[in-house]
Structures are given as C-alpha cells and as structure tokens.
Amino acid sequence: MTQGTRGGAATRALGVLGIVLLLAGCDSAPAASGEADETLDTRPMVRVAQVRNGSAEQRMRFPGVVQAMDRGAPAFLHAGVLSERLVERGQRVEQGEPLARLHNPALEPALAGAEGRVKELDAHLARLERDVERARVLRERSLVAEEELDRLVAERQATAQVREQAVAARADAAAQVEEMTLRAPFAANVADLLIEPGDFVAAGEPVLALSGIDGVEVAIRVPVTLGARLTVGMPVQVSPTLQEGRFQGRISSVGRAGSALVPVVVELDPDPRLVPGESVQVYLSVATQPSLQVPLAAVQDPGGHAPYVLALTDEESIRRVAVAPGRLENDWVTIAAPLALGDRVVTAGQGRLQQGDSVRVLP
Known part of the structure; x- marks a missing residue:
C-alpha cells in the first residue's frame, strides 16, 4: 500500500469519528439540560388525592344464630312424676x-x-x-x-x-x-329432651324443647342509636359463617330496650340450607348523613389526640388541617374538618413537611 493510500484512509476515519462525536453531543445536550432543570427544583415531591363525598349508606355487620320462628319448651301445670x-x-x-x-x-x-x-x-x-x-x-x-x-x-x-x-x-x-x-302446641321437631321418665317434675319445669318447622329467623342486638334508625320491613343480607352464599331477609321486629343494646329480629326467606343453629353474619345498610372522606393514608396521627391532614393550597403549598376521623370504609375514612369537596390532601411524601412548605405534585 502506498503512502498516499494510507493518508486517504486516515482522513476518512477521522471524518467518521468526528460525525459520531457530533451526533453524541447533539443527543446528550438536551438530557444534560433536563437534569440541570430537575436539579434546580428542590421542592419535596408528594402524591395527593381529592376529598370526596362518603357513601349515602353505612354498612354494618352483626353476628347471630339462625333459630326457628316457633320455639317452645312445654311444661306441666302441676308437679308430679314423668x-x-x-x-x-x-x-x-x-x-x-x-x-x-x-x-x-x-x-x-x-x-x-x-x-x-x-x-x-x-x-x-x-x-x-x-x-x-x-x-x-x-x-x-x-x-x-x-x-x-x-x-x-x-x-x-x-x-x-x-x-x-x-x-x-x-x-x-x-x-x-x-x-x-x-x-305439642305447634308442628315442630323435638330439639332436646330435658326430663327422663321416672324423674320428678316441678310445676312449670320444661320437659323438652321444640323447634318449629314454619320458617327461621335470626336475633341480633345492636346499639340503641342504631336501633332507633331501623324499621320493620327493612331489607338485610345474611351470610353463613361456614358456607358460601348470601340470603335475603327483612327486619320483622325492633325492640326498644332501655339498655345499651336493642334486640332486633330478622326474618329469613325460606331456604333448605338455613337450619336452626347455623352461625351467620347479618349485614345492615342504614342511610347516613352526607360526609367527607379522605384516604386513610392522608391522616397523620390517626390514633393520637390531634389527628390532622396536610392539604394543598392553589399555590401548591402545605396547609395543616385538624380532623376528627370517623368510620373506615375501603381504606377511606370519614372526617369532620374545615375542608371542601375536591380539596387536595397529601397521601404520600408527608415526611418532614411543615405549614407553608411548597411542594411538587407527582402525576
């Protein structure tokens, strides 16, 4: 290879290298500029959620046991021997x-x-x-x-x-x-035998227990404040503890006891799977007053004496707002606070944020 040929090849290699470096410089310049911009914004980054209206119904669950609608423990009017x-x-x-x-x-x-x-x-x-x-x-x-x-x-x-x-x-x-x-005072199944033949029976002492065959019901006890909001005929749902399925029922009677708990009887639709003695959960849906809700993650010190949330102003600055948490529903908690529907509260990144701090909201 001649000296002139070697010189031409070197010139072409240098040209290609220059083009590559030029392209690399063009690609890296915007990235470097973006990194510089991000470095300049030192505001803490947070995630937010909007305050929403709570559900119009409050759903509660109470344990109960299925029992026959007709139950009895017959007894003799006089004493004697069985x-x-x-x-x-x-x-x-x-x-x-x-x-x-x-x-x-x-x-x-x-x-x-x-x-x-x-x-x-x-x-x-x-x-x-x-x-x-x-x-x-x-x-x-x-x-x-x-x-x-x-x-x-x-x-x-x-x-x-x-x-x-x-x-x-x-x-x-x-x-x-x-x-x-x-x-027998009604058609029933003999649930239990309490006295054996030859035993002495006092007047009024139950001899056996009867469980009627004309329908079943569930008796539960609820707080007095809730009992005052329940009415006869209100629909409820019943879920067995040891089997799948939901069963429909309705409230047949509501007591007005003076104690802390009120007896409530739920009449169930006929179903062969519901038998006396079955353990169930009774679900009540009660209308509630309009209320505000925030994510549970937004409430700071929820179990303390001064729970609060960090709300955002229109200028993306922090405003500390005291709240009174209420009932929890699917990771959202009802609150009483000077907030409005649609206000933004911080749900992540609270860290060391203080009143008046400016933040950057992540999408």
Missing part, C-alpha cells in the same frame, strides 16, 4: 300430638269425687222434681198447704244452683287431669 315420654329427640310432631304423661295421685281422685257429687245432686234434683209435681197436684185438690209447695220449689231451685257449681268443679277437675298429658 310416667311416660312418647317422643324421641329429633322426632317430627304435629300440633296437638301427645308428648309425655304425668302421674299425680291427687288429680284423678279429685275428678272422680267431682263426678260423684254431680251424680248425687242429679238424683236429689230428680227426686225434688217429683215432689214438686206431687205437691202441685195435691195443692189443686187443697190437700196440701201453699207453704209446702213453695218450700219444695225453693229447695229445687237451690239444688239446681248447687248442681251448676258441682258441674263447674267437675269440668275443672277434668281439665286438670287432661293437663297430665303434654301436647
């Missing part, structure tokens, strides 16, 4: 079906005595009827005094009144004996 139990645990019984029998040695003799007294008075009254008729015939013949006829008529009337009292006593004794047989 002589016979006619049902077993879990058995289905119909209304009026006998459940158990009691033995009381004083009741049946009382009924027998009342029946004997009525029969005795019936015989006496029949004899007086005949005596009155005979005295009336004799009086027509002037063979007996008027006073004698009047005496017999008065005695007959008095005996008739005594008989009415004896009949009432017999009916009462018969009812007492009938009460020795315990009967």
Whole structure:
C-alpha cells in the first residue's frame, strides 16, 4: 500500500469519528439540560388525592344464630312424676300430638269425687222434681198447704244452683287431669329432651324443647342509636359463617330496650340450607348523613389526640388541617374538618413537611 493510500484512509476515519462525536453531543445536550432543570427544583415531591363525598349508606355487620320462628319448651301445670315420654329427640310432631304423661295421685281422685257429687245432686234434683209435681197436684185438690209447695220449689231451685257449681268443679277437675298429658302446641321437631321418665317434675319445669318447622329467623342486638334508625320491613343480607352464599331477609321486629343494646329480629326467606343453629353474619345498610372522606393514608396521627391532614393550597403549598376521623370504609375514612369537596390532601411524601412548605405534585 502506498503512502498516499494510507493518508486517504486516515482522513476518512477521522471524518467518521468526528460525525459520531457530533451526533453524541447533539443527543446528550438536551438530557444534560433536563437534569440541570430537575436539579434546580428542590421542592419535596408528594402524591395527593381529592376529598370526596362518603357513601349515602353505612354498612354494618352483626353476628347471630339462625333459630326457628316457633320455639317452645312445654311444661306441666302441676308437679308430679314423668310416667311416660312418647317422643324421641329429633322426632317430627304435629300440633296437638301427645308428648309425655304425668302421674299425680291427687288429680284423678279429685275428678272422680267431682263426678260423684254431680251424680248425687242429679238424683236429689230428680227426686225434688217429683215432689214438686206431687205437691202441685195435691195443692189443686187443697190437700196440701201453699207453704209446702213453695218450700219444695225453693229447695229445687237451690239444688239446681248447687248442681251448676258441682258441674263447674267437675269440668275443672277434668281439665286438670287432661293437663297430665303434654301436647305439642305447634308442628315442630323435638330439639332436646330435658326430663327422663321416672324423674320428678316441678310445676312449670320444661320437659323438652321444640323447634318449629314454619320458617327461621335470626336475633341480633345492636346499639340503641342504631336501633332507633331501623324499621320493620327493612331489607338485610345474611351470610353463613361456614358456607358460601348470601340470603335475603327483612327486619320483622325492633325492640326498644332501655339498655345499651336493642334486640332486633330478622326474618329469613325460606331456604333448605338455613337450619336452626347455623352461625351467620347479618349485614345492615342504614342511610347516613352526607360526609367527607379522605384516604386513610392522608391522616397523620390517626390514633393520637390531634389527628390532622396536610392539604394543598392553589399555590401548591402545605396547609395543616385538624380532623376528627370517623368510620373506615375501603381504606377511606370519614372526617369532620374545615375542608371542601375536591380539596387536595397529601397521601404520600408527608415526611418532614411543615405549614407553608411548597411542594411538587407527582402525576
């Protein structure tokens, strides 16, 4: 290769290198300029969110247990010994079906005595009827005094009144004996057996427990302030604890107890999966007053004595605003504060920000 050829190649290489350096300089100049601009802006960077209106409903959850709408614990009116139990645990019984029998040695003799007294008075009254008729015939013949006829008529009337009292006593004794047989007050399943045959039963002591078959309900207790806002017929949702699904129901009664908690009964729509004893959660949705909400991350010192948020002015400067946090809903908290709908509050980058600091808002 000649010397002239080598010189031409070197010249071309230097030209290419110059072009590359020129292009690199053109590309890096804007970047360097941008970095310089960012370096000059030393304001802290923050993220913000706008204050919004809270939901028009407050959703609350209360635990409960499904129970039959008709429940009972039948008992005898008199004391005695349980002589016979006619049902077993879990058995289905119909209304009026006998459940158990009691033995009381004083009741049946009382009924027998009342029946004997009525029969005795019936015989006496029949004899007086005949005596009155005979005295009336004799009086027509002037063979007996008027006073004698009047005496017999008065005695007959008095005996008739005594008989009415004896009949009432017999009916009462018969009812007492009938009460020795315990009967189902409604169609139900026998939930539990509380007394065994041969045991002594006090008057009014439950013998067994019945669970009705005509629907189920849930009884819960809520604070008095909430109970005052609930009405009969209000729809609710019920969710079982140990299975999937949501069931519809409605409030059937609201108590007005003077204590801190008010009893509320929720009637459920029929469903074979809801059985007495099932543990559930009852969800209530109650209308609330309009309120402001901010993200929970915007509230500083939420559990302290002076919670606050950092709000932004139109000039992107910090304004510290004291707040009173309320209920939490999906990471947004209801607040009472001198803020307006749409105001911006800092949710990230609070750091060491102070009142009046100027910040830069990230997109």
